[in-house]
Amino acid sequence: MTATLCLASASPRRRDLLASIGVDVEICPVDVDESPRRDESPAQYVSRLASDKALAGAKLSMLPVLGADTAVVCKGRILGKPHDRRHASEMLGALSGSVHEVLTAVAVSGPAGLLVRCVTTKVWMREIQPGEIAAYWATGEPVDKAGGYAIQGRAAIFVERIEGSHSAVVGLPLFETAELLQRQGVSLWTAMS
Template structure:
């Protein structure tokens, strides 16, 4: 089967691909992530996922996966915080409210690129100032869209999630597997057949 490239430095995306049994090489790419004028959040994340996948494709025989995640509240994209004060302000805005996490995954192979967009509603409980400051002091929010990680300490803030958990972490697994299957790479074919080996 073709080699798989993950066009990302994200350890969370790497963990998710490993979770579904894939072997891959991580190849981070550097693209301009500035939103375009009048670009909607959904168009923005799909464009970045596509650009990452295409930028990571050095050989048409490879399968390259790109992904991008944005946290959106009231139409505003809440990116990674530039400093602790920005993280505090973002978490204060998310407190007690429902926001959307938009994650796009793109797959580039054979000179073509296909994308899927997943939108998940996440509701935070009311947060007190002391726990927001303690969370920021932990350092966890500083490299994450929306200033929180659902798979880490920030998971205690989440009251409800409607949609894809893996998408909120950074890579929608069902949609990724669908794209891989469409590219002739169904993930279940690479799973270890431990029971068959045991019975031989």
């Protein structure tokens, strides 16, 4: 298959999600400053990062470029990727027994300009015991995940329910992504034929 989209990310989850809707990608990881800006809301933050990634990728490829970013927001605070075991334990402890939001923004640069959408999903987590947090960290799964957990992995047992897009919590809101890709002239289902 010939790539029809440049993915400005090395995320295997995003690559797999795009493959699930038949989009073959060229991987073009980019490096952007992910520091939150003063007085920037979580939605502004993820939208800016997704846009910055798409625009940086556009310098590397002639294809339309998709950038995305996901943030876990608990009590108004953005939880990034854990630095170490202690940090992951703190994050999962804060999420335990509460509801939080996962915001994922997707930006696609192409013939129609830069198109951006941000999706918010609410996630309810059950109480997570300290021993479960330690055992989960030992799996290695939380290391590079926003909020220190992967809903598509073993942390699924911590999630009571969600309200919104499951694929957005994984890393890419597929409904909105498909709309943006079609507006940029990227065909869906092509890698499946």
